Amino acid sequence: MDLALTESQELLRSAARAFVEREAPGHVIVGLQREDSRLPAALWRKAAELGWLGVLVPAEYGGSESALTDVAVLFEELGRGPLPGPFFSSGVLGTLTVLEAASQAQRRAILPAVASGETVLSVAITEPNASWGASGITLRAPRADGHYRLDGAKVFVSDATEATHLIAAVRTGTQAEDISLLLVDARAPGVRARRLPGLLAGQCEVTFDGVAVETAGLLGERENRGWAALERALLRAWPVLCSYMVGGCQAVFELSVAHSRERVQFGVPIGRFQRVQDHIIRLVNHLDAARWTTAEALWKLDAGHPAADAVHMAKAVSSEAYLEACNAAHEVHAGQGSLVEYGLVPHTRMSRTLFSYLGDPRWHKRRMADVLEW
Amino acid sequence: MDFEVTYTDEQQRFRGEVRAWLAANVPAGITRKPVDDADSLARYRELRAFGRKLGERGWLYPRAPKPYGGGGLDVDHTIILEEEADRLGLTLPPYYDSGGRLGGATILVWGTEEQKQAFLPPIYRGEVRTWQLLTEPGAGSDLAGVTTAAIRDGDEYVITGQKIFVGSDHGTDRIWMIACTQPGGKRHENLSWFMIDANLPGITVQPMEILGTGGEGGSDPVQKNTVFFDQVRVPAFTLVGGENNGWKAASTHLELEHGAGGRIGRNRVWDRLLAYCQQTKRDGVRLVEQQDTRDVLADIYIKTQVMRLFGLRNFWLTYAKQPRSYEGPQLSYYRKMTGLWMTGAILEAVGPAALTTDPTWGSPEAFLEQQQRNGIIAVHPGGTADIQRVSMARRIGIGRGAREAAGTVH
Numbered sequence: 001m002d003l004a005l006t007e008s009q010e011l012l013r014s015a016a017r018a019f020v021e022r023e024a025p026g027h028v029i030v031g032l033q034r035e036d037s038r039l040p041a042a043l044w045r046k047a048a049e050l051g052w053l054g055v056l057v058p059a060e061y062g063g064s065e066s067a068l069t070d071v072a073v074l075f076e077e078l079g080r081g082p083l084p085g086p087f088f089s090s091g092v093l094g095t096l097t098v099l100e101a102a103s104q105a106q107r108r109a110i111l112p113a114v115a116s117g118e119t120v121l122s123v124a125i126t127e128p129n130a131s132w133g134a135s136g137i138t139l140r141a142p143r144a145d146g147h148y149r150l151d152g153a154k155v156f157v158s159d160a161t162e163a164t165h166l167i168a169a170v171r172t173g174t175q176a177e178d179i180s181l182l183l184v185d186a187r188a189p190g191v192r193a194r195r196l197p198g199l200l201a202g203q204c205e206v207t208f209d210g211v212a213v214e215t216a217g218l219l220g221e222r223e224n225r226g227w228a229a230l231e232r233a234l235l236r237a238w239p240v241l242c243s244y245m246v247g248g249c250q251a252v253f254e255l256s257v258a259h260s261r262e263r264v265q266f267g268v269p270i271g272r273f274q275r276v277q278d279h280i281i282r283l284v285n286h287l288d289a290a291r292w293t294t295a296e297a298l299w300k301l302d303a304g305h306p307a308a309d310a311v312h313m314a315k316a317v318s319s320e321a322y323l324e325a326c327n328a329a330h331e332v333h334a335g336q337g338s339l340v341e342y343g344l345v346p347h348t349r350m351s352r353t354l355f356s357y358l359g360d361p362r363w364h365k366r367r368m369a370d371v372l373e374w
Numbered sequence: 375m376d377f378e379v380t381y382t383d384e385q386q387r388f389r390g391e392v393r394a395w396l397a398a399n400v401p402a403g404i405t406r407k408p409v410d411d412a413d414s415l416a417r418y419r420e421l422r423a424f425g426r427k428l429g430e431r432g433w434l435y436p437r438a439p440k441p442y443g444g445g446g447l448d449v450d451h452t453i454i455l456e457e458e459a460d461r462l463g464l465t466l467p468p469y470y471d472s473g474g475r476l477g478g479a480t481i482l483v484w485g486t487e488e489q490k491q492a493f494l495p496p497i498y499r500g501e502v503r504t505w506q507l508l509t510e511p512g513a514g515s516d517l518a519g520v521t522t523a524a525i526r527d528g529d530e531y532v533i534t535g536q537k538i539f540v541g542s543d544h545g546t547d548r549i550w551m552i553a554c555t556q557p558g559g560k561r562h563e564n565l566s567w568f569m570i571d572a573n574l575p576g577i578t579v580q581p582m583e584i585l586g587t588g589g590e591g592g593s594d595p596v597q598k599n600t601v602f603f604d605q606v607r608v609p610a611f612t613l614v615g616g617e618n619n620g621w622k623a624a625s626t627h628l629e630l631e632h633g634a635g636g637r638i639g640r641n642r643v644w645d646r647l648l649a650y651c652q653q654t655k656r657d658g659v660r661l662v663e664q665q666d667t668r669d670v671l672a673d674i675y676i677k678t679q680v681m682r683l684f685g686l687r688n689f690w691l692t693y694a695k696q697p698r699s700y701e702g703p704q705l706s707y708y709r710k711m712t713g714l715w716m717t718g719a720i721l722e723a724v725g726p727a728a729l730t731t732d733p734t735w736g737s738p739e740a741f742l743e744q745q746q747r748n749g750i751i752a753v754h755p756g757g758t759a760d761i762q763r764v765s766m767a768r769r770i771g772i773g774r775g776a777r778e779a780a781g782t783v784h
Contacts, residue, residue, distance in 0.1 A: 001376055001377060001378065001379045001449075001686075001690055002375065002376045002690070002694070003375055003376075003377070003686075003687060003690045003694075004375070004694070004696070005375070069375060257770060257771065257772055260772045260773045261771075261772075261773055261774060268773075269773045269774070270773065271767075271772040271773020271774070272773040273773070274763075274764070274767070276772070276773070277763065277764075277766075277767035277772050277773065278763060280767070280770065280772050281707075281763050281766050281767060281770075284700070284704070284766070284770065285704065285707075285708060288684065288687075288704065289680040289683075292680070292683035292684065292686075292687060293676075293679065293680065293683060295375055295377075296377050296683060298375075299375050299376065299377050300377075303376075303378070313676055313679060316676065317676060317680065362669070365669065365672035365673070365676070366668070366669070366672070368672060368675075368676075369668055369671065369672050369675075372675075374648060374651075374652065374662050374668065374671065
């Protein structure tokens with residue numbers, strides 16, 4: 001048993017922290033909250049040069065094929081920002097979906113460009129009914145003349161406006177899990193991505209208006225195999241998303257402790273008051289619950305142990321933790337925390353977004369109970 | 375990271391040795407729920423006899439140093455022993471004993487060589503059982519306010535006062551206590567620890583009637599006592615850690631008591647609760663198949679898993695000698711609050727069957743009724759949940775000026 005990071009993980013963590021602090025300091029993060037903002041191209045390019053867009057891409061396609069535990073170290077640092085952008089959408093969920101679903105030839109065609117940052121993937125699953133199961137997918141893709149034709153919408157798709165390609169989950173058969181995955185050029189005629197307004201981070205609506213996708217865009221060689229592939233990809237992607245949330249919780253914790261020392265009311269730093277202390281203790285308990293459930297799930301996946309119950313638990317715990325951590329931080333900060341330029345609001349926004357993204361806590365808890373065969 | 379303890383061939387051989395030894399030496403029926411007081415005493419005697427057998431091999435306190443009668447084993451061998459004991463529903467030590475884990479650990483840090491030689495071997499060999507005496511009627515959370523006096527008189531101290539919420543069933547051999555060695559002296563600089571014989575003239579033990587049930591067996595029995603001291607004379611040699619230095623020595627004791635040691639092992643209440651809900655029907659449907667109950671069970675399960683992970687983390691921090699900050703009191707706080715919360719959650723999941731000891735209408739061996747009681751009373755021993763929060767806040771450095779280091783243990 002050894003719960004410490006390895007030496008190389010420590011190095012990665014320092015490098016990632018320095019990168020985020022240099023390339024995306026507070027005012028940049030705050031600027032990225034605007035609905036019309038885009039991740040600076042230079043930042044994306046530098047991340048590609050550091051190899052961070054291809055961490056899960058096999059070495060033969062120009063990636064580093066890292067263990068999930070290593071990837072998680074990077075995403076915890078991104079989550080501290082929280083640095084938005086398609087790091088997770090393209091580099092983790094998109095990449096894993098291609099790895100699980102695509103043919104050899106497709107992988108060779110897609111993944112090198114993902115690792116270099118030229119191709120940016122976004123996986124479009126949810127529809128207006130917002131269910132995370134296979135039954136939630138109703139978008140049909142009738143096939144004719146060597147093309148699939150798409151008419152309909154996907155919502156709460158992460159980073160679609162930044163994506164060059166979408167991986168759309170579509171219904172291609174009559175059975176419950178007759179789902180296929182189509183690679184769609186985001187610039188194809190009839191595809192429109194729009195960032196959703198409100199207290200969301202990077203979540204988009206994607207509409208397909210008579211979009212023709214060549215049958216070669218079907219990931220894998222056969223239809224109706226998409227759901228199983230997506231499930232395998234999600235199993236590995238969820239705990240990386242959890243690490244991002246752990247990083248968010250950690251940042252919010254540090255902000256709150258610092259504020260408790262600096263803010264003076266009634267002649268003393270407010271952290272001297274036990275009511276204020278209680279908020280921070282609630283916060284740190286959520287932070288550590290998220291940290292350790294996530295770490296164990298990652299370790300189980302890397303070690304090849306059955307991990308589904310641990311993964312669902314980690315997503316449920318981390319989603320709740322990030323939301324509750326932000327709530328506690330707002331109680332500590334009062335008015336200060338509501339100022340957009342201060343830096344807490346980006347976390348608040350992100351915590352709400354990721355609470356339900358790829359399955360909310362209740363959904364994951366129920367999946368966990370099923371996996372445990374109660 | 376690696377959450378798994380991996381075992382060498384030598385360690386696997388050790389596991390085989392432990393398993394075979396336990397199979398040959400654990401008395402039949404030792405984990406039974408006693409049927410009456412006489413059976414409870416009989417069972418306690420069996421546990422003590424078994425403890426002495428463990429002690430002969432150094433397995434009662436496997437981590438304790440060998441020169442003083444401990445096992446001198448490393449973390450991995452200790453885990454193997456604890457896992458094998460856990461398989462049989464036993465803990466190490468198999469009865470309530472504050473001697474090795476708390477008193478012994480403090481003596482190892484603060485005792486003289488002569489004191490270590492005198493006090494530790496009987497503890498580690500299981501020859502004596504020790505109770506810790508801290509709380510008094512006027513000094514609960516405010517431990518520094520204890521007034522039980524220990525006044526020097528030649529080569530002896532004379533102890534007078536009252537301690538409450540002490541020990542377990544069936545009496546004790548030794549007492550590990552904190553007392554005031556300078557009444558009226560400066561706060562935090564007037565306390566000392568003593569390791570004394572429990573059967574001296576002037577000591578009276580009186581049971582307290584409290585909410586908990588259960589009794590001897592695990593590490594958290596709930597029978598408690600009041601102990602009166604009336605002019606009890608003890609040798610000066612029994613004072614550990616220097617006169618009036620007791621507050622500093624207390625930090626070693628309290629850190630351990632507040633969960634810093636961490637632990638591994640299953641959550642037995644959870645295992646039994648799930649089995650109960652899988653077997654019990656409401657409206658003809660098994661509880662575990664009812665969505666509302668299933669949701670509550672998921673919440674309970676997750677909290678027990680988080681508790682397990684906090685325990686595992688603290689276990690690792692301790693034995694890998696990693697720096698620690700708030701993790702000890704955090705585990706204690708989380709454990710206490712989860713236990714209290716679970717009383718309500720279980721009531722919601724199971725209904726009033728959780729409240730009765732009736733063999734027909736309650737749970738097997740009334741394990742749920744026991745959880746209802748113990749979940750409530752466990753909030754206070756070893757420092758209340760609120761005290762754990764105070765301790766966490768201090769160590770995190772909340773509200774402290776930048777000049778004061780955050781996260782230091784003191």
